Amino acid sequence: MANKPQPIAVETPDQNQTDYEQKNVHEVYEVIATHFSDTRYKPWPVVEDFLNGLKPGSLGADVGCGNGKYIGVNPNVLVLGSDRSSNLIKIVHDRGFEGMVADGLNLPYRDNSFDFAISIAVIHHFASPERRLQAIKDLFKIVKPGGRVLVFVWALEQTKFSKRNFEPGQQDVFVPWKLTPKKGQTEIKEKEEDFPVYNRYYHLFKKGELDSLFEQIEGVVIETSGYDRDNHYVIAQKK
Template sequence: MAELESQADQYEQENVHEVYQHIAQHFSATRYKSWPIVESFLQEIPAGSIGIDVGCGNGKNLLVNRDIFIIGSDRSENLARIAHQHHPHAAVVADILHLPHRDAFFDFAICIAVVHHLSTPSRRVAAIAEILRTVKPGGTVLVYAWALEQKNSRRGWDKGDEQDIMVPWVRKSATEPNKSQTFNRYYHLFQEGELESDIQMAGGDVVRSGYEKDNWWAIATPKIK
């Protein structure tokens, strides 16, 4: 088991973490607006609440609601540095599987388009469990993951297609327009009902869930023990 976990960790290091280190600036330039459900969720959080954005990327969600305080974290040091520029007191480098936060401390958490980068079912469940661990009883967690069912998008994936895939990110040269570099990122595409199932296995109760912009999303609370 330990060997398999080590292999999965190394696989993600090479096919997720190192990729985001390389593409951080270009990736950030394409991420500038919060998705509607994310914005709505954050705007409904009571003033004075404290939460976390796990896998915050460039920090675009940190200032959606200026009446709450969000600590953003990302596995990519380069992305965390960009987020730090947006919100100097609220961005740290952290691994989703080992968050540096106390148990049951936060009022809420968001994790947007991150868990699909974990390469095994057990690691995806463990990641969600780690987020739930940090949230108070009665607190809420919003999780997003790429959907398998995207037949109406430019990608065209749908039921029956492979769920574990490599997705290319093409970065054109700033100095030589005809040259580009391609980086492949690992994704697990969630099929309908899978995110809710993972949340339940992780120790959460799903409050509501749905589909938005080729993603499955779910809002959950930690189960009362």
């Protein structure tokens, strides 16, 4: 059996981060959308608890919603999904949910219009500290005063049971995705090494790094933060 592709340490550019993200994040997700969606079906418990604890009738935004797996978790709230990948949004629509193609740094919503916003495994795809901070600021722009925001990012610190295999200290990495066929499909390529591999850019967050971004935003109070399933998360409220 061929060796499994491993993450690669990279240096992000000082300029043209949008082009970098376009090539190493957005274009990749357009290609792998269906295969990616097939692996994303079980909600993470912290996110599920957050959504189920919301007041009935609440209106929320799922920014970077992927295949929409969180949109229908709580049927008593309305969630609008958005993602840069048009192919993932097609899957959202096929599942009967509301979603639109939108950039996390150019959200098509009015300020102060949502009761809550979530961004799950998204912020780590932005290629600079400034862009990661701005993406979180934009979540707070669209929620009302008193509104809550939940953000999850991949952690640099991984448990020994993690499927993610990172070298210590590597914060900026390309994470490979091998595009293999579904079981039962005719396999044109006979050798595993012949299947294409696509690299996605990730910034792996150190402990406290996500909290630090939230602390830089005026008028925001962190309710709780933690580490769950090899991820860091923060739940915060807009004053």
